[in-house]
Structure formats: structure tokens, C-alpha cells
Amino acid sequence: MTTQTINFINLPKEGSLKVYPVVKANAERHFKVAKVLSEVSEYPSAVAHLILGTEELIKALALLLEGKEFNFSTMTDYKKVFYNHSARHSILKEFFSVWIFCKTIIDLKKKKKGEHSILYALRFGASILGGGLEGITNYEWWSGADKLKQNGFYVDYANGVISPDVIGEAAYNKAYKIVMAFRTDARLFISAVSKATEKELAELKASFETADIKKLIEEGIARSVAKK
Numbered sequence: 138m139t140t141q142t143i144n145f146i147n148l149p150k151e152g153s154l155k156v157y158p159v160v161k162a163n164a165e166r167h168f169k170v171a172k173v174l175s176e177v178s179e180y181p182s183a184v185a186h187l188i189l190g191t192e193e194l195i196k197a198l199a200l201l202l203e204g205k206e207f208n209f210s211t212m213t214d215y216k217k218v219f220y221n222h223s224a225r226h227s228i229l230k231e232f233f234s235v236w237i238f239c240k241t242i243i244d245l246k247k248k249k250k251g252e253h254s255i256l257y258a259l260r261f262g263a264s265i266l267g268g269g270l271e272g273i274t275n276y277e278w279w280s281g282a283d284k285l286k287q288n289g290f291y292v293d294y295a296n297g298v299i300s301p302d303v304i305g306e307a308a309y310n311k312a313y314k315i316v317m318a319f320r321t322d323a324r325l326f327i328s329a330v331s332k333a334t335e336k337e338l339a340e341l342k343a344s345f346e347t348a349d350i351k352k353l354i355e356e357g358i359a360r361s362v363a364k365k
Contacts, residue, residue: 145219146219148200148203150204150206154201160193160196160200164190164191164192164320167186167189171187175313180304180305180306181289181290181302182290184304185290187309187313188289189286191282194319194320197327201327201330205330206338211351212351212354212355
């Protein structure tokens with residue numbers, strides 16, 4: 138009798154909630170490594186680790202949402218979230234679209250006494266981060282993120298040598314700005330969702346359904362795969 142292997146795709150809801158903090162911690166490990174490398178001017182590898190950290194954060198987000206029964210696993214090509222780098226970068230782009238949508242449905246009011254809702258957490262995030270998220274939705278940068286990561290690790294050749302050395306301090310600073318903005322938003326989102334009540338989660342799920350977020354992400358994954 139063959140025993141089915143449990144993996145990210147068929148992990149039970151309870152398992153997803155236990156595993157996502159481990160994945161999130163690994164993302165933070167990559168960010169720490171990137172900082173250490175940048176301090177000794179090893180910018181190519183530093184950029185690569187920044188991107189690896191974002192990939193792990195996307196996995197953590199997906200596991201948390203699945204554990205909270207958002208049922209993202211019903212999406213077409215859901216497995217690519219865990220086993221396809223380009224798909225994860227596509228989701229990174231779509232994540233900001235989701236966040237911007239949340240901002241549009243939230244009235245930025247002062248927190249009421251005793252209010253501890255996911256919507257307030259999102260309101261708080263929107264207020265401190267301001268309108269900069271729209272500018273951070275840099276589709277061109279995320280589209281090339283996987284290639285940039287590979288270029289940070291390996292020497293390639295296309296009509297000449299392509300060395301990681303071409304990734305300098307300026308490229309690192311740009312990657313750091315974009316990635317850290319995503320990290321801040323992702324951590325806020327994870328915190329809000331993980332602490333939300335059932336009623337608050339129901340409100341957010343309804344908002345996601347209204348905006349057809351699953352379709353948005355499915356289309357993003359399809360575009361990323363089609364470009365290969």
C-alpha cells in the first residue's frame with residue numbers, strides 16, 4: 138500500500154497554520170544574510186537573497202490564507218506558488234493590487250476604543266505607508282526578479298560574459314527599497330490575518346470574493362508561465 142506524501146499542496150489546514158511561521162522565519166533569514174553580504178559589498182549575492190526572502194514570504198502568506206480557509210488551493214496552478222519562481226514573482230505583483238484594493242474599501246477613521254479588527258490593522262497600514270504602494274507596484278522589476286536572482290549567483294554567457302559583478306550597489310539599493318516595502322506590508326498583513334476573529338475573516342473573505350482576487354492571481358500566474 139502506497140502512502141501519500143504530504144506536501145505544501147495537500148497539507149491540511151491545521152498543518153498550514155503550523156508550517157507558515159517556519160517559512161516566514163526562513164524569509165527573515167534570507168533578509169539577514171542579504172544585509173551581511175551588502176556590508177562587505179557582495180551586492181550580487183545580497184540581491185539574490187533579498188529575492189529569495191520575498192519568495193519565502195509569498196509561500197508563508199499562501200499557507201496562512203489556506204490555514205484560515207480562504208481556499209486559495211482551489212486556484213488553477215496553485216502548486217506553482219510553491220514550485221515555480223516566476224509564478225511567485227507574479228503573485229508579488231498581484232499582492233500590491235490586493236493591498237491597494239483593501240485600501241479602497243477601508244475608511245481611514247480613527248481607531249475606536251476597544252476596536253481590534255483586521256480592518257483597523259489594514260487601515261493603520263494604509264495610513265502609515267501612504268500612497269507609496271502604487272509606485273512600489275513595479276511590474277517590470279518583479280518580472281525580471283527571477284533572472285536578476287540567477288544573475289546574482291551564476292556567470293552566464295550570451296554574446297559575451299555576464300558576470301554577477303554587474304550587479305552593484307545601485308542595483309542593491311533599488312532591490313532593497315522594493316523588497317523591504319513588500320516585507321513591511323506582508324508582515325502587517327500576516328499579523329492582521331493571524332489575529333483576526335472569525336467575523337473579521339469573513340469580512341475580508343467577502344471583500345476578496347467581491348474583487349475576484351483569486352482570478353486576479355490566476356491570471357498573473359498564467360502570464361508569468363506564458364512568458365517562458
